[in-house]
Amino acid sequence: MIDVVIIEDDPMVSMITEKIINTEKEFNVSKTFFKGEGVVDYIIENNIELIILDMYLPDTEGLNILEELRKREVKENQYTNTIFVTASNDKEHIEKAFKLGIVDYLIKPFEFERLEEALGRYLSKKIVSSSKKKILTQDELDKLYHGRNNEINTLENELPKGISEKTLEKVMNAVVSDPMKEWSSKEIADLLESSAVTVKKYLDYLTEIGKIKSDISYGSVGRPEVKYKIKM
Structure with missing residues (x-):
């Protein structure tokens, strides 16, 4: 089972995303965050494999979380895969996110099938890498x-x-x-x-x-x- 953490400040989007993920037998949403505080510590301590990350949060930006996470992962010898789900369609944000090694980038509003496709893409990568x-x-x-x-x-x-x-x-x-x-x-x-x-x-x-x-x-x-x- 692949443990997933959702970081999303919109409760409705978070609920829909969690429902889609939990319908996939290979995935399980272990926790949802509505802001960035405590996110990186939880991911590292629980060795979370995949996160669904929003760009704009009340206390920080998704890129800041991802940058901090990458620094911590080097010390802990871990790696967390990331799918951005965000309203940000800024080219600079998108390019920076992919440079930080994300799996996929979904722009809100997104089709349910597009998130399923992103999860399938992650599974494809996991099967080959394992x-x-x-x-x-x-x-x-x-x-x-x-x-x-x-x-x-x-x-x-x-x-x-x-x-x-x-x-x-x-x-x-x-x-x-x-x-x-x-x-x-x-x-x-x-x-x-x-x-x-x-x-x-x-x-x-x-x-x-x-x-x-x-x-x-x-x-x-x-x-x-x-x-x-x-x-x-």
């Missing part, structure tokens, strides 16, 4: 350092009815996380904490459009099982 592989493909490098998911971006613009782009991305990321492995639908379902039937539908669709390949595995006991693997 992999034991020592050599990366170009696509994995792009996911890790440029926030891109080329596997999903190359899909057709119109997805079939019943296929969600967000779920499709999660299933694809699971397969990509170990390119040499042959996955069963149950293994990926367990990894994503989802239904095997649902996952199989997405795996079959990815096979149909040529992103992955499937083979039938004949074990020594029991019925044959379909295995899925990334196309190299």
Whole structure:
């Protein structure tokens, strides 16, 4: 479970953001702050992995918090990922935020799907960075350092009815996380904490459009099982 801290002075925006995040099984909002006081200490002491940060707060600016956090992290050997959610569309603010290593920057008012996309982008980065592989493909490098998911971006613009782009991305990321492995639908379902039937539908669709390949595995006991693997 990924612990998230929200720093947002607007109670309504904070409540909506928390609700969106908590609908994602991988995330849990552990605390909400309405101003900057005490934020950095809490993040460091609890080793928070991800923060949702507003730019304008009653007592400080989000960039000031992020700068202080980066200084403390060097001493504590920690790193906190950041997604800005703010009304600030000032180019200087945006450029400085990305120089400080943020994951994404959302300008208010934002669409719910855009926040979900930002969370998905963070998960993509986490899956690749936590992999034991020592050599990366170009696509994995792009996911890790440029926030891109080329596997999903190359899909057709119109997805079939019943296929969600967000779920499709999660299933694809699971397969990509170990390119040499042959996955069963149950293994990926367990990894994503989802239904095997649902996952199989997405795996079959990815096979149909040529992103992955499937083979039938004949074990020594029991019925044959379909295995899925990334196309190299």
